[in-house]
Amino acid sequence: MEIKDWQRSSLLSLEELTAEEIECILCQAFKFKEELSNPRRQTDHLKGKRVVNLFLEPSTRTRIAFEIAAKSLSADVISISGKSSSLTKGETLKDTALNIQALGADLIVVRHSSPGSPLFLSRTIDVPIINAGDGAHEHPSQGLLDIFTLRENIGNLMGRKITILGDILFSRVARSNLWGLKKLGAEVTLAGPSTLVPRQFEEMGARVSHDLKESLADADAVMLLRIQHERQSSSHFPSLSEYTKMFGLNEARSKWLKPNALILHPGPINRGVEIDSELADSNRAVILDQVKNGIAVRMAILYLCAQNSGGLIKND
Numbered sequence: 656m657e658i659k660d661w662q663r664s665s666l667l668s669l670e671e672l673t674a675e676e677i678e679c680i681l682c683q684a685f686k687f688k689e690e691l692s693n694p695r696r697q698t699d700h701l702k703g704k705r706v707v708n709l710f711l712e713p714s715t716r717t718r719i720a721f722e723i724a725a726k727s728l729s730a731d732v733i734s735i736s737g738k739s740s741s742l743t744k745g746e747t748l749k750d751t752a753l754n755i756q757a758l759g760a761d762l763i764v765v766r767h768s769s770p771g772s773p774l775f776l777s778r779t780i781d782v783p784i785i786n787a788g789d790g791a792h793e794h795p796s797q798g799l800l801d802i803f804t805l806r807e808n809i810g811n812l813m814g815r816k817i818t819i820l821g822d823i824l825f826s827r828v829a830r831s832n833l834w835g836l837k838k839l840g841a842e843v844t845l846a847g848p849s850t851l852v853p854r855q856f857e858e859m860g861a862r863v864s865h866d867l868k869e870s871l872a873d874a875d876a877v878m879l880l881r882i883q884h885e886r887q888s889s890s891h892f893p894s895l896s897e898y899t900k901m902f903g904l905n906e907a908r909s910k911w912l913k914p915n916a917l918i919l920h921p922g923p924i925n926r927g928v929e930i931d932s933e934l935a936d937s938n939r940a941v942i943l944d945q946v947k948n949g950i951a952v953r954m955a956i957l958y959l960c961a962q963n964s965g966g967l968i969k970n971d
């Protein structure tokens with residue numbers, strides 16, 4: 656699929672994308688990464704356009720990366736958080752979005768605790784919506800940057816074995832990765848305690864494992880996920896220390912991995928819980944590469960979606 660064939664103006668999930676569309680985003684992200692690497696420079700693709708970052712849940716990586724990505728495309732960027740918005744005064748999400756539209760936004764990047772809120776906004780206003788994480792539903796830009804980082808390190812993902820380990824039940828990252836990786840032909844194992852990795856995930860094409868050693872043995876890469884306390888109303892395991900004892904990745908257990916298996920983590924890391932510090936900082940971890948790649952991937956997303964919102968300014 657060529658860039659000119661890209662049809663979407665919003666990016667709501669990886670479930671809705673075809674393999675060709677995922678490849679198209681990755682291809683454009685590789686171009687941006689190369690273009691911007693040395694010396695660091697701006698492109699004019701979104702010059703004069705307004706990108707509004709509406710983050711109604713906490714974020715470090717995603718919000719900053721979207722901001723840098725939009726600025727690298729020469730867009731004007733306005734970032735607002737839940738606490739600083741009039742949502743705290745009782746305004747609805749719909750009214751907030753209608754007002755942001757009236758103020759002339761050309762793209763809105765939204766993070767919200769409710770699954771489906773980006774879809775709702777995309778049906779409510781005429782501004783392209785980029786999902787930056789909606790509850791436990793999806794985090795498509797994170798899934799794409801994870802896939803980008805895997806491709807950089809291990810190449811074609813067809814038949815590759817990727818294990819995602821941790822709190823799968825409450826993870827939008829796990830769901831986006833599962834959809835994206837499966838579409839590119841990878842075999843995905845979801846691993847962790849049975850309370851956090853129910854068998855229902857098999858219906859989405861995943862292999863489910865509650866045996867840590869077995870889930871690590873043949874993996875080409877393992878992605879650790881933190882326990883998402885903010886989404887859990889009751890405890891899904893006896894204590895954090897028992898979780899770590901059963902499923903935490905440490906130096907000794909890393910020997911169960913193949914010698915060249917990669918370690919990924921979307922962040923934020925809870926050191927000493929799902930992963931030991933030595934491993935998180937080791938050569939086999941590509942965690943900060945994931946963060947860096949988030950800029951080029953988000954540039955590609957903004958660039959492609961703006962293309963169909965009448966927002967693309969072509970560079971000569």
Ligand code: CP
Nearest residue numbers: 714715716717921922
């Ligand atoms: N991975 C991720 O979404 O990190 P932030 O919550 O810091 O954006």
